[in-house]
Amino acid sequence: MRVLRWVPIGILALLLAVMGFRYGVIRQGMSENDVITLYAQIYLADHAASSAAGRASSSDCSARPAPAVWTWLVVRCQPQDTGGDATFTYRVNWLGGLIDASGPGRGRQETGPAEPRT
Structure with missing residues (x-):
């Protein structure tokens, strides 16, 4: 059951990675x-x-x-x-x-x- 404690942190890390990738792509072309x-x-x-x-x-x-x-x-x-x-x-x-x-x-x-x- 300790794995369930890490699920919200994993989702947050994934969300931050997607946002970082998106802003990196925007910044790259400018x-x-x-x-x-x-x-x-x-x-x-x-x-x-x-x-x-x-x-x-x-x-x-x-x-x-x-x-x-x-x-x-x-x-x-x-x-x-x-x-x-x-x-x-x-x-x-x-x-x-x-x-x-x-x-x-x-x-x-x-x-x-x-x-x-x-």
Whole structure:
């Protein structure tokens, strides 16, 4: 009867293995360039919706590694012909999901860990 005590632990271990495999497959096909391109497109939409100063282009975006453990990249987008007042910032988790975003007309919006966009 001691075997029955280990059944829930075995089921939990199997579930965690399947989840790890799934997230590994998702992460495997994603590069930093893919993430920057995705958030550059989001930036173009956000810039158009906010009526911020400057002319938006997808080449306005750059990324740097984030200092936080749960954050992978910080993507900053700023139109070239403006100062620092029209900067959009997107923090991205290790699976490509948006953690939070800030910019003109947005303030700082916490979205929590998100599923990756495929």
